[in-house]
Amino acid sequence: MPKPEAHRAGKQRGGRGAWRRRHRGMAAKEVGAEGGSVVPNASWWSDEQVMLPGGLMCPKPPPYAAAKPQLPTGLASAETPRLTAELAKKHASKDNLLIATYVNFNRLDFALTLVMHLLAMGNPHYLVGAMDDQVGHALASRGVNTFFMSTGLTTRDTGWGTPAFRQLGLHKANLVLELARTGVDCLTVDADALLLRDPFPYLRALPDADVLTSSDYLVATNGYADEGLEGRSAFGAAFNIGYIFVRATAVEFVKRWSKACHRDPNAWDQNLFKSILHSGGRRGRSSAPTAAKPGNPRLQPMFTTSEGRQLMVGVLPVSLFASGHTHFVSRMAHLMHTTPYMVHTTFQYGGAQGKRHRLREGGRGWVGMMWEDGPEYYAKPQFLAYELDLPYSLVYPNGGKPGSDGTVPFGQRTTVEQHFALVHHQLRQLRNALALAQATGRVLILPRLVCGLDRAWMPHSGIFPGSAARLPLLDCPADHVIDLERIGRPEELLREHSFLCNPRTPASVVRLAAVPDYRALLTTSREALDFERRHASWGSLWCCNRPPNGRGPGHIWYDLFADVVPHTDRHNRRWEGPWVPKMGP
Template sequence: MDSKLLEALYWKGVPVFDMGSNMNTMDVGWGSPTFHKMGREKVLLINALLPFGYELLMCDTDMVWLKNPLPYLARFPEADVLTSSDQVVPTVTDDSLDLWQQVSGAYNIGIFHWRPTETSKKLAKEWKEVLLADEKIWDQHVFNELVHRVLGPSVEGGKGLVYAYDGRLKLGILPASIFCSGHTYFVQAMYAQLSLEPYAVHTTFQYAGTEGKRHRLREAMAFYDPPEYYDSPGGFLSFKPRIPKSLLLDGAHTLESHFSLVNYQLKNIRTALAIASLLNRTLVMPPIWCRFDRMWFGHPGIMEGTITRQPFLCPMDHVFEVHVMLKELPEDEFGPEIDFREYSFFNNPLVSSQVKESVLEVQLCDGQSVKCNMDNETTQPGVITFPKQSKQEKLLQVFSSYKDVKVIQFSSMEDAFAGFTDKEKEEKFRNRVKRYVGIWCCVLSRDPGHIYYDMFWDEKPGWKPEPPKSREEDHPPW
């Protein structure tokens, strides 16, 4: 849709053509005029190509193919249209089409397949006419309204197809377990729980905008970055989370136990961010564990009917404002940028062996112990001891000798840092990282029902996870 992408793909030898839509390469917000224009261009393209007799497999740019879907689509030769959906509750446990009678989520046109039949052309034409008559209407909403005009009965012998739209269109709903949404893939890991192989993941059900989508794909090692992404000039910092079993597994899954678990991790990540900032290293984030899911509306902790495990490895954007962390903030007010990478970074085959093998392990020890202060070096090469509760000067003094080491890995972040001695630097750091966390949403039957995460929760005696009591109190904790 945009000339910059067209040119890049052309020179890589990818067959492309110019739609003449004159779209720009800037990120477009959901619901914006540019967003709706992009949707109309998609429908115009469908109408332009179907008359040539070609089958169309269309997808949004915020999804990734994980496996060739063509053999799967060929299993349903009678289908006029096959579409993905926002279904989060499984309706089947194998790789058959979702049961249309049980699908309550919207049909999602981020992934769909069209065959050039008369009834599909009729649907495409009416869809185009409705969109061109109202430039503010959402293309997916119109698609759903049209195909639901008639829905049922099932196509006899159609392997899960249903008559839709005008009563003659044969529609199939791709299984959400293997044509995944951002929820069924990143939160439920439905494909893994059902022992299936996913074909695609669409980064829906997520937060923090395009940056959040990109980070989720990086966590899944499904995003391609240039070589320099995998070798930061200042090196990397990582740590072992060491979450207590009582926080992760014991007791009931409640709002309080969820926040206790997340807050423990926030405190350690805050420490790691401070050390990374002082050492000018890129922080490799730890995996983040949650007990409660995050949505846009009130729910009991996880979505009813889903197979979300508790606790579960939650996407970083459930807790952190990824887009804020990546935003360029004035250094005189917020201190230096703190670069970071996804928790799966070192598992990525694109990270070179030179990086993976250049590691200094840091074992924390009691600063009051004689052995801890005798000598940093241990009998093991590539391993040092470092006293807990060390201040800024100690960090800089010890680790200035290891600037050539690619990865510094702490055995823990618990009590690893006693704080800044440079108060101006500390103030800027606090000003930066307090903006890094977002909200959990939402408590049932409360308005507002969201609760703000607080990077400095432990400095506030009696802190409790509670929604704002009024609109006046509804703001981040800073």
Template sequence: NPLPYIARFPEADVLTSSDQVIPTITDDKLEKWQQVTGAYNIGIFHWRPTNASKNLAREWKDLLVANDKLWDQTGFNDLVHKVLGPSVEGENGLVYAFDGSLKLGILPASIFCSGHTFFVQSMPQQLRLEPYAVHTTFQYAGTEGKRHRLREAMFFYDEPEYYDSSGGFLSFKPSIPKALLLDGAHTLESHFSLVNYQLKQIRTALAIASLVNRTLVMPPLWCRLDRMWFGHPGILEGTLTRQPFLCPMDHIFEVNVMLKDLPEEEFGSKIDFREYSFLQNPRLPKQVKESFLEVQLCDKQSSWCDPNNQTYGGAIRFPKHSTQEMITKLFSIHKDVKVVEFSSMMDAFEGFSDKERETKFRNRIKRYVGIWCCVMNHDPGHIYYDMYWDEKPDWKPNPPMTREDDHPPW
């Protein structure tokens, strides 16, 4: 409930959130208005029905009615910046704005969070503060990307059927070598090496999910570099972004494309997926939580490996480099199990025997990944992720050299 917080500033006519990504305070006071460089964001604000706020509302409305091409947030910022300063008397953090009589406060981005301060910087956790709200800004993949971020944070309310897919779920334990995650400098090369290593495992998981018609629970994704719309040195200087950091799925994947109904004759069947936090969500029903099978990968030659798919204490031992037929057989035997989790996706699947199916699958998942942005002082500065990077021996994380080269790798 933010009302007790708002009540701490009874003199404020308007309290607004902002796109500030560099903290100006480390507690729960209002931002220091003199240091705020980000736009004021109208996604979260509070108005008191004072004469000053009514005058602002009236002028804002008139401005937008007169120019239907003007973005409402730009209009708001233009008006409140007509006068900005001095500070209101006292230690309240308010500033005179608009016409010089409006008392304005800027809500702290650490507890009235943007999509960057919450999902990338984890600012509330780092400053040990309890956030009131998060606004899904600084994100990609449209509305679908916003919704997915909220699902990752377990903030989105889905209907019960979302948590109990008829075909069941497939998950896996991702494997990342310590050197890829932690060693060396944070560069384009080390970032893409880390992401590509994860993409290869996800590619295998998507293939298996497509074969057995299960919903894939995505793994958490790790990044070394932030993603923006403009050139930057890797992370935004002055922010609390850690390296590496758990990055939102829309930093790498085109979530909106993954959810599209693409023509099956060209792209094969749709592959449903869920957010990485799905199996930890308290809304997950008991019948899903308790129906679980672990698939432990093993070497075919090992005496420990069991080709007969017998269960041992809720787990089976399954050979690496399994064929399409072996995968299909495994899941047909255990079709009633709700959650099947692989101990790893490394070398889990040898490949499709049905080449037509493989072609459609490749067409589909090539479109699943997006771009990293952006290299400084280079136009264009973005670099395309490539789901099949490992099939190109000379692949390097370089931006397009010409406009003709500026296209996805398909």
């Protein structure tokens, strides 16, 4: 097999050594910038730089990015066992702690990634629930500790909010109840909620906690210098049961929760989880949070058991048991210069493809490098990378001196029009690089993307409402601007922008080349038209502006061909003049 090779597109300036020197300062210089202004990089977990194989100077990769031993393949698999107390206790730690997740065949790679992280951190105390026969056999053949869950659900993806997604909530409640009945103290996690540090020491330090849950709260109530549980105000936000730690002492609560889920199958399981905790167990007794009992002051007494004991409940820190926003956008753990215990791929916009890509991507701030791909992902012989032209004046159009983290005061954020000018400038280069990659039979390595504004599902003023995000987003997640779900299998065409600095990537020969406009590469008008049709729908949407009179759509679609006049966009709208932000359709 030929050695992996990455051509680096950009201006020829002294070859590979010059490329390395230009990037040693961790910021990309604006072409023609007055006074040598540079666009800084996002906050990251370590200040160290290292030289990786191939001679690239890169930020020190996080510990979890190291190559891991591969799971075995082709092991003989007997019939997948059912969950029993004996099985749970066999795999639990000596002090009765266990980690459990569940997966269907479509998400097999999520479970394998999770298991590889656990084994790499030296924690073999886990079980994976197999939701169908196909995934059960696949897990067993890889030596994964597994048991069979009889769900009857699809082996395909369960999109958020679909009937299958609602049914999945019922089976999750059943699983948590079955685990509690085995007598183990179990941390149950969604398969797309990866563990990056061993959580057992954290759990052992909270012996009075009966229930611990992650949260959709978007602010660290105790600041970034505090690694303890969230404060009292976090109990008013939505609990996120992507991570829930339930001791066997809370079995009565879990039984009530499971019954509520089956009684109202259209209700959201995590809303019912919180509601039952608040409502209490005994008729006539209210167990709303009150002053905490002696012990950890951040544990709140909530559900009252039939014996009159209130369960002690805590909210895990949103910085270290992170959501997709607090980690990938607000970058809380990186501002703390530490590694989170867990990262859940919520608050993203690309379906399962978007989740995988977020767990891969990383850039100068290293939020990714969590996903475990096979060796073939890194060993493909031909890649193309290019040096992004990122003008300082587009990133900071309203002046002001950026802070040490590269962000500006909220009042100096970009407007919607300025945000689209910034992103379209980058998408234009991405589009041309795609054409060059496809014309030369290469896989394109994305650059880091910068966004002036955050993205949400509702109108907002620049950041996700209620979040701690700072602008601009100097490592903007790709799913904010590229429709990865629409692409289908982006890994066949693209690599994340941290790819060349990933310690799992073999040493590559980096050469420089220029990226021409796609119309110069595609020699006939038919080829150019086919390229435009094929890629017109690759741009994602930004959400949301405030529509006139509060009515109509507020979202605006990105257009990879915004600079081409005339052109027809993905909605068959004809552009005969300069592109402007247009809401809808």
